[in-house]
Structures are given as structure tokens and as C-alpha cells.
Amino acid sequence: MSEISGTEAHASIPAAQVRDASGTVPAGVRGRTMADVGHPRRPRPSQAKQHDFATALSAHADPLDQAAQATLASLTGGLSPASMALALLDWSMHVGLAPGKCLDLAMRASHAWSSAPTRDDAAPPDTLPAADATGDPRFADAAWSHWPYCVWRDGFLRVQRWWRDATTGVPGVSRHHEDMVSFGARQWLDAWSPSNFVALNPLVLQTAVRTGGANFAAGARHWLEDAEEIACALRGKQAVRDRGYRPGYELAITPGRVVWRNALCELLQYTPTTTRVACEPIFIVPSWIMKYYILDLQPHNSLIRYLVGAGFTVFAVSWRNPDAADRELTLGDYLKLGVLEPLAYVRERCERLPVHAVGYCLGGTLLAIAAAALARDGAPDALRSITLLAAQTDFSAPGELGLFIDASALAALDALMWRQGYLDGAQMAAAFQLLNARDLIWSRMMSEYLLGRRSKPSDLMAWNADATRMPYRMHIEYLTRLLLNNDLAEGRYCVDGRPVALSDIAVPAFVVGTERDHVSPWRSVYKLNLLTHNELTFVLTAGGHNGGIVSEPGHVGRYYRCATRVPDAPYRSRHDFVEHTAPVEGSWWPCWAAWLHAHSRGDTGARRVDTGLADAPGSYVLQP
Numbered sequence: 001m002s003e004i005s006g007t008e009a010h011a012s013i014p015a016a017q018v019r020d021a022s023g024t025v026p027a028g029v030r031g032r033t034m035a036d037v038g039h040p041r042r043p044r045p046s047q048a049k050q051h052d053f054a055t056a057l058s059a060h061a062d063p064l065d066q067a068a069q070a071t072l073a074s075l076t077g078g079l080s081p082a083s084m085a086l087a088l089l090d091w092s093m094h095v096g097l098a099p100g101k102c103l104d105l106a107m108r109a110s111h112a113w114s115s116a117p118t119r120d121d122a123a124p125p126d127t128l129p130a131a132d133a134t135g136d137p138r139f140a141d142a143a144w145s146h147w148p149y150c151v152w153r154d155g156f157l158r159v160q161r162w163w164r165d166a167t168t169g170v171p172g173v174s175r176h177h178e179d180m181v182s183f184g185a186r187q188w189l190d191a192w193s194p195s196n197f198v199a200l201n202p203l204v205l206q207t208a209v210r211t212g213g214a215n216f217a218a219g220a221r222h223w224l225e226d227a228e229e230i231a232c233a234l235r236g237k238q239a240v241r242d243r244g245y246r247p248g249y250e251l252a253i254t255p256g257r258v259v260w261r262n263a264l265c266e267l268l269q270y271t272p273t274t275t276r277v278a279c280e281p282i283f284i285v286p287s288w289i290m291k292y293y294i295l296d297l298q299p300h301n302s303l304i305r306y307l308v309g310a311g312f313t314v315f316a317v318s319w320r321n322p323d324a325a326d327r328e329l330t331l332g333d334y335l336k337l338g339v340l341e342p343l344a345y346v347r348e349r350c351e352r353l354p355v356h357a358v359g360y361c362l363g364g365t366l367l368a369i370a371a372a373a374l375a376r377d378g379a380p381d382a383l384r385s386i387t388l389l390a391a392q393t394d395f396s397a398p399g400e401l402g403l404f405i406d407a408s409a410l411a412a413l414d415a416l417m418w419r420q421g422y423l424d425g426a427q428m429a430a431a432f433q434l435l436n437a438r439d440l441i442w443s444r445m446m447s448e449y450l451l452g453r454r455s456k457p458s459d460l461m462a463w464n465a466d467a468t469r470m471p472y473r474m475h476i477e478y479l480t481r482l483l484l485n486n487d488l489a490e491g492r493y494c495v496d497g498r499p500v501a502l503s504d505i506a507v508p509a510f511v512v513g514t515e516r517d518h519v520s521p522w523r524s525v526y527k528l529n530l531l532t533h534n535e536l537t538f539v540l541t542a543g544g545h546n547g548g549i550v551s552e553p554g555h556v557g558r559y560y561r562c563a564t565r566v567p568d569a570p571y572r573s574r575h576d577f578v579e580h581t582a583p584v585e586g587s588w589w590p591c592w593a594a595w596l597h598a599h600s601r602g603d604t605g606a607r608r609v610d611t612g613l614a615d616a617p618g619s620y621v622l623q624p
Helices: 005-013 034-038 044-078 081-096 098-113 149-166 173-189 204-210 214-234 303-309 333-347 363-374 401-406 407-420 425-435 437-450 460-465 471-486 573-580 589-598
Strands: 256-260 266-268 276-280 282-285 314-319 355-360 385-388 509-514 536-541 558-566 603-605
Touching: 005 363, 044 149, 044 385, 044 407, 081 407, 149 173, 173 401, 173 437, 214 437, 256 333, 266 303, 266 333, 282 333, 282 363, 303 314, 303 589, 314 333, 333 355, 333 363, 333 471, 355 363, 363 385, 385 589, 407 471, 425 471, 509 589, 536 573, 536 589, 558 573
Parallel strands: 282 314, 282 355, 355 385, 385 509, 509 536
Antiparallel strands: 256 266, 266 314, 276 603, 536 558
């Protein structure tokens, strides 16, 4: 398929892309009017000088704006100060126009501080609870119930609750600005939590006494190691700290071969471990934001190895890590080179049978687009089923990730990526860390820098640190057309110049959402029920965006809910789904494997992988 096109596509392409080969807007395009074209006239010498000067200024205005915005964005991590300023202005003006809200906040503040605990209210040492009753993990240690630590803790929590009330429910404030102000207030307050300060944290003081201050020495060493690692990342060098997990050695070691390759991805086929396999193969499209082996970590928690052992022929896409030379790659290129071409090759290797297509995160969004395009173009034999893992198709409610997406934020991000040619993985990771700053930033800093405890390396942490880059044009198209404009769900997304509709998908679907997903909130994932009429099985599983998917059998504390909608059945609300679908203890993987077998046409002899371009995991996944 060719590049994405159509009226809507052209309308959403940023102005920064209308440039010549040097990256400058052509002087003949800017500064001209219809009068200049329709009535050519030689100006007087003085007018000519003024015209030349104005044209020169106009020609350099856009690159100057881009350079200024890119510099500012590099200092703010790609965030837009103007966007937050507009949100603060909206909130503050409407608070000033709401005397009832102000009176309510004043009464709440008075009541909160009048009920502050005294020394007599502190719990006796022999009756201290084993865990903090507030549910905040920062204050889980029983020592926080001693005076004066309980005063600092409770005072902080009161302030936190007051600001939550102050930043929400203000009449007239737009929902986006309310969310931004509430988020910003929470981030600011988290930085001032008493748990972050040596003199206010009883656990840190006790550890310092017990170790003779060795925890501070260890924390300083950890800080220097992390600073060196960040400096290496900023210079584009490999991380200096060895986490003990490497793809091809400890991770991504399910046997297989690279059987096909193009300029954007490699296709891996895995060696069967059963004598019989399902007739239809499984074709996996992972997200290009991170490397594919989130689905092939260690043998005990590898989803790919589990599928192979469950009697399937498994193929998986491994994306190449793009660089500045790939700045003009589009979403259409990812669709064609990363889904449709490898899908065609999988079918060629497997007797032209339809496939069970699986997409994870953005890979699932791209797979949904491909499935809709194939259905529109009359290719019903290409897919047997689709499975979407934590993948959004309707972005009208993207959760807290939407805080970073508006016109101002995209202008800043566009300028930053225009300069670099891509969005670096570390820059993307910083945004995700902000979404859960309490656990990913402040709690980690307290543990590693104040207590001197280095987090134990894990396979998931090593994968998370193995970041990738996103090409400039592709990422801007994704942010603008899908996340900001929601073109796919609203029928404006074009492939080959014609719109695609998710309602055209007729094959059965298996859709997984996770309860604590900050990236693809399950309530947003569930909206596919409103956009399709086919058979759809929805699973809501415990865990977050990654942990809920990497949820192998035997994983402690896992459970899931599963319900199937028959074709053309009435819509069932999210509330009804949760209320009337009983949780099932354990991993959702066996449920999915049984579903795949039930939707296959029997079995066949195992497909051997005797030859290939290279052994799995291939070369693309090893690119820094």
C-alpha cells in the first residue's frame, strides 16, 4: 500500500514539512500574493530593496521559529510551557469568578488544620500498624505513625487533598485544562513530600543510624552512576551500567530464525516444539516505541515461547531502530513495510492460509488499520482473527497521556523532532515516568539515593531501558491524526487515499485491557465495542500496560475477567461488564490459547524452520 493520503492527511501535515531539500521554506512560496502572480510589475529601486528585505525576513522567519521552539523544547523535555500557562490562566480566572468554590475551599482548609494531630494523638510504639492506613506506599513504614513524623505525613496528605479539590470541579474550566492543572499540582506536591527529605523521613534516619551513614555513601555512588548513564544517553552512546540481561543471551532466546527482512523490520519465525500445530499461523506486530522482546523475555515469562509450546506456528516482527536519516518515514510506510508486506510473506510460507494477527500497543492500532483496509479492499481470506493487546483504536479518552497532547504541545514536540529527525526513546520515557512520578521517580530516588538500596535488576527493567527512536514525520502523524484528531475512530483516516472504517472488520477479535494502564487505559481500549459489530471477546486483566500483558501462568496475584459479545449484539457498558463478569484467578494466557485453537480450522504438521537469514533474535533488535 502506498503512503497515507487524502484530504484529511494533507490537512494534518505540519507546516514544517513543506520545505525544500535544505530544510528551508522556499522563498518563492512564502511572501507571495495573488497580486504578485497576476500583475507582475517591476518595482522602483527603493521598492525593490524593501521587497527583497521583506522577502528575506519572511524566508527565514519559519526556520527561526522552529529553532527557537526546538531550543525551548529541548530544555523542557518536549513539553510546552505555553500549554501549562494557558491551563493555569483558565483555572485561576474561573476560580476568581467562583466565590462559592473559594468559600468551600476556605472551609476545607480551616477544618483540615483544626484537626491536625498533636503529640498525644501519636500511636504508642507497641500498637503501631504494620502498614500505613492511607494506602500511600511512601508512608507504609510503621515509623511514620510516631510523632512528629505523623504530623508531617498527615499535613502533607491534607495539603494534597486540598489541592485536588481546588483544581477540580471549578465551573467553566475546560476538562483538558483541569486535568493539566491537577496533574501539575500533584507533580509539584510530590516533590515536597516529607518522604523525600532526610530530616523528615524516619526510615532514612533509622537507616543512617544503623549503617553509620553508609547509606548516604551508597546513594551518592548510585547517583553518580545514574548521572553518567544519562550523560551517555544524551551523547547517543550505549548505557554504561550492565543490568545483566541482554537480548540474545538472557532475553529473547526462544529458538527461531529471521526468515525475511526489509529496510524497516525483520520477520522472525520460531522453531516448533510440538509435532502438530494449528493450521493458521500467528503473526505478531509489536509496538515500535520499544523493542519486540517484551513478548519474549525469559523462558518462564515469554509469551512467544508459551504460544509455541501451545501448538502454534509463531511469527513476530522486529522493528529496526530508526535514526535521523529516517525522518521522512510515514505511518503509511510502517503500515506497508511493517504489517502488510510481512503478512503477505507469512501467508506465502503457510500455504496461503489466513492468519491469527496479534498487535501490542501501537502495533495493535496499526494492525487494526491494516485489518480495516484489508476488509475494505475485499481481502477476507487474509485474516482468521485479530488480537489487540493494550491497544487503543479510539483516542477520545487517552487518559493522562492526553495531558501532553494539544496544539501547543505538538508545536513544541514538532520543533524538537524537526531538529533531531526523530524523538529519542529517553525523551519518550521521561513523559511516561511523569505519569507515575510518585513510584517511578520519587520513591525510586528515596530508595536508591537516601536509603542506598540499588533496585535489583530485572528482565522488565532491562527491556524498559532498551529504548528506541520514533521518526519525525511518522510520530507527528500519529500524534496529530490519531491521538489529537481521533481520525481512525471518526472515519477520517485514509489508506491509499480512501478512508477506512473499523466497522468493516468482520473476523473475530480478542481484545485485552489492563486495570492500571497509564498508556492505553482499558476504558479507552473497551471503546472498540462501539466501533465494530463482529464477534468480540474482551478481557480485563490485573496489572499495568506491560505487567498485565506479561502475565504468565503462575504469576502471583493475577486474575482476569472475560466476556464475549456475539456479532451485532447490543452494546454493553463498561460498568455492566465489570459488575456482571466474575474475575477468574490466574493468567489470561491459557484462555487466549484456547480461544485461538477454537477459532482455527484444525491442525497440521509442525512447520520446521531449517533455513533463514540469521538466528533469532536477529540483528535489528541489537541496534543501539
